Each structure stands twice: as C-alpha cells, then as structure tokens.
Amino acid sequence: MMPKPDQRQDEENLVPVSALQHYLFCPRQCALIHIEQQWAENGATVEGRLLHERVDSGVPDRKRGVRTLRTLPIRSFALGIYGKADAVELHGTGSTLIPYPVEYKRGSPKPHHADEVQLCAQALCLEEMFGCAVSEGALFYDRPHRRTTVQFDQDLRDLTQKTAQKVQDMLAAGKTPQPVWNKGCKHCSLEAICQPRRLEKPLCVEKWFLENLED
Amino acid sequence: MRKHLNTIYVTTEDAWLRKDGANIVVEVEGKERGRAPLHLLEGIMCFGRIGASPALLAACAEAGIAFSYLSPIGRFLARVEGPRSGNVLLRRAQYRVADDNTRSVLIARYIVAAKVANQRTVIRRVLRDYGASSPEASQKALQAAEAWLTDTTRRIVKVTDMDSLRGIEGEAARVYFSVFNLFIRSEDPAFQFGGRSRRPPLDRVNALLSFLYALLGHDCRSALESVGLDPQVGFLHADRPGRTSLALDLMEEFRPVLADRLALNLINRAQVRAADFTCHEGGGITLHDDARKTVLTAWQERKKQEIRHPFLGETMTFGLVAHMQALLLSRYLRGELDAYPAFIWK
Ligand code: SF4
Secondary structure, eight states: OOOOTTHHHHHHTOEEHHHHHHHHHOHHHHHHHHTSOOOOOOHHHHHHHHHHHHHHTOOSEEETTEEEEEEEEEEETTTTEEEEEEEEEEESOTTOOEEEEEEEESSSOOSSSHHHHHHHHHHHHHHHHHTSOOOEEEEEEETTEEEEEEEOOHHHHHHHHHHHHHHHHHHHHTOOOOOOOOGGGGGOTTHHHHOHHHHHSOOOHHHHHHHHHOO | OOOOOEEEEEOSTTEEEEEETTEEEEEETTEEEEEEEGGGEEEEEEESSOEEOHHHHHHHHHHTOEEEEEOTTOOEEEEEOOSOOOOHHHHHHHHHHHHOHHHHHHHHHHHHHHHHHHHHHHHHHHHHHHGGGSOHHHHHHHHHHHHHHHHHHHHHTTOOSHHHHHHHHHHHHHHHHHTGGGGOOOOOGGGOOOSOOOSSOOSHHHHHHHHHHHHHHHHHHHHHHHHTOOTTOOSSSOOOTTOOHHHHHHHHHHIIIIIIHHHHHHHHTTSSOGGGEEEOTTSOEEEOHHHHHHHHHHHHHHHHSEEEOTTTOOEEEHHHHHHHHHHHHHHHHTTSSSSOOOOOOO
C-alpha cells in the first residue's frame, strides 16, 4: 500500500515508546537519553538488555495453542509513537484474532505506572495497526516469576496519551528540564551524568570560582 | 557515582584484538594474552601496528568505548566512531558561543585561571616537600614564581579580550617553565629541562611531557565526545583544521596536575632513566618501548587515585575528572549553570 501523503512527515515525528517509560520515571532522564543521547549502562540496564536479547532470540512459537509474535515493530500515528513489542500473543480464533501484548520486565511490579503505560502504548499501536480493540495485556516480572494482567481502561489510555504528548513536546523543544532530586535517583543509571544534587539549585559558579582561586 | 572504567593500552606490535561474547580478547601470535569484559572499559588505545576485528570495533562504537590508534610515541592517528555521535543541539550551542568572542572569553578565562592556579599549586607542593632542603636561591626563585602566578590568576579573571588572555597565559607558562628545572630532584644531568620544546622534544623531560600530554589529550577528547561536545571547536584555542581545539582547552586545567606532576614523580623516583630515551639525529628525543610501558602503567595508577571534585564535592578518581569537567561545560553551554566551573586543584 502506498503511504498516505502525510505519513512520511508523521513518521519523522514519532517518538520511541521507551521514552514514555523514561518520562514517567523522570522527565530529565527522558531528556538526557532522548535529547542529549546520553546513556550509561549500569547493572540494571545490562541485565535488562540480556533479558530482552533472550526474548528476542525466539522465533514465532506456539504455546498452549497460542501463536506469539516476537519483537514486533509497532507504531501509532494517533499517539505519535513507535517501537517494538517483546511479544504479542494472538488470542481468539479464525478471523477474530485479537493481539495481546506481553512485556517482560526485570524485578517486581513498581508503584509508578511506567510499565503499564508502556504496555498500553503498545496496545494502542496494535489497535491502530490491526484495526481492532485491544482491551487487555500482561506484564511478566521475573521476581516473582509471574504474569500480571493489565486492563487498558480509560484512565490508563488517557495517561498514556497525555504522556506521549508531553514527551513529544519536550523532544520538540529540545530542552532538558532541571533535575529534581528524588528517591528514584538512587536507581537511576544517569545519576552521574545528571548530578541532581549539585545542579538542582546550582551554586553561583562565579562566586564559587573566585573564592576557590584564592588561598 | 559513575564508575572509574579502565583504558586498555595495547603496545605489542602485531597484537590482534577481537570480541568474544561480551569480552575483548588480546591475541599475540595466535595465543590469547589477555581478556576483559567490555562493560568495564572506557577506552582502548593501540600504539603502533595492531589489528582489531570489525565485530570488536562495532561493539566499542555501540557501547561508547573510545577506540583509537596512535603512533608508537602517542601521536593520534585515527579513532572508531559509531552511529551515535553527539547531539546536534548541544553542538549548535557550542558553536554559537565559540562564534561570540565575548562569551568565549568568559569560559576561556576560567580555564586559564584554573591552569595558572594549578601551576601555582605544583610550585607550592615543591616548596612544601623540598623547600627546606633547597639552596636559598632556588627557594627564592620558586617563591617569586609562586607569588607572580597567584597574582596573575587575579588578573586573569578580569580579562575581557581573548588576545590579552592568550598573552597572559603565555607569560604564565614562561614563568612556570622557567622554574621547572628546580622541581627536578634527579642528579642526572640528562634530566636537565631546556625550556618547552615539542616538535620534536629536544630533551628527555620534554619527551616525557609530550607523551603524557598526548595521553591527556586523548582522554579529554573522549570525555568531550562522550558528553556530545565537538572536540574540534574551542574557545581559547582558535579553530585550525585537524586540531582538536576544545580538547586542548580542556587539557589546560589538567596539564600541571596530571601530566607535569607525574613526569616529575617518574624522574624524581628514578622510574625512568636516561637510557630509556632515544636521541635521534637532528636532536629529537623519544621514549623507548619499555619505558613507554612504565609511563602507561604510572598513568593508569595516577588515574585511579581518588580526589574530591572541587565543584561537585564528590569523591572520584582522577580518571573521571576530565569527564566531569566536560559534563559541567556542557551544562554551562545549555544554560544550567551561570559560568563554567574550571577545575581548581588544591
Ligand atoms: S538522577 Fe534523578 S533527577 Fe537525574 S535523571 Fe536520574 S532520576 Fe532524574
């Protein structure tokens, strides 16, 4: 099918689904990664990547009679996002196959909704691509080794949509927000690049410099 | 805290580097000589004729590990760059400042002030450590230089045009290097310093300094690249094709602290000796192979030493300081800081 005339323009402006998750964790982290192209691999991201590599290596398989698509490229023009889904199971039968996204996550379920939003973003992409309603998906945490079902209700859809918009605005403006030191910083792989404590309310450098030059 | 990551220096001619899973493997004549996990590395520097597999180069580019080729004496030849190279918005900000003389001076004068303050600190340490045992004339000369440099830092922070700044910087370098011989404790006349010479270095001290400056320059360049700045566009050093002016700018703060002090330690503790150098026809002098290894090991050790970062107030290794300064410079260029906090060593 030929792309619509405006599709190419739209494609240029898509933001990665992963940016939504980063944004919900911390807007500055999102900017450091997606605007400033900084990233630091710490234990957590290495482990996360290895997990993904394991998942990626699978070919479409059939488990419990369900066909699973692995590492499926996805996008939504309505939300302006694109990315990959780790695994999309096809539920239902015959002509009424409903995609069911499943995302693998390190650790255990977290209080912020970043993982749910990421999954919901995938669902919205799948709805647009498959032309059907996707009402449910699952997060699979390795600790405990368990599936958590996620309902894509209106609240989650709204949050996902709002987050996508905020990320787009931030990336378009190209401005990194100031850090706000918070307890997430301890787990943030970009803490050294961010320097939240020193740069939250930065000192007057001029005064600092002149004082330090003396003595 | 960001971890201090290691740099691998490969100096064995005809070594072959390859990737094995998540490791780098060093082979010589088909035999494995060493192996290290890539995620612990910050850089790989190859001196001389050394080969590497495309898979390793790609992995380094992807992980942001600086992979460079240098000539045996440390002259930079080439580096491997991946698809991720900096951020255009930051670079534009950098170019805008570089094009604006008034704004460039605001950065450059702190860099120069910090460099001169650090030169002064080198002299203070010499006075503290050996002052009492030096001849009176030497003490006087050191004290005079110290006082002059201290005074000069105060002048520098008020300078508003680049030409005067470069002038004062040159003067300070002359004063500092005029007492450099007094820092040297070696009795061996081979280690007489005859004033700064670079192309080629005309005495052993200069050969050692040049080699260390090359290492430092390389680290500064990688630090700038890793935060997304363009190492070629400087503020103090004017653009010149092929010159990494911003890396030269950033180096200024560290020369006395990292390179000069290390050169003096190596000489004063007799870790390098007169015979470790080759004198070429025409007067140029370079370091021998084995001595290069000694210097590289000492450089690695120096980078592992911990200091308290003056501005960030955090303890970190010396090896990380260039990276942090590059970061602070980028934060200033982005408007998050009101000035660039150049590195003042105490
Ligand atoms: S260190 Fe804290 S403020 Fe900085 S990016 Fe990470 S979470 Fe955000």
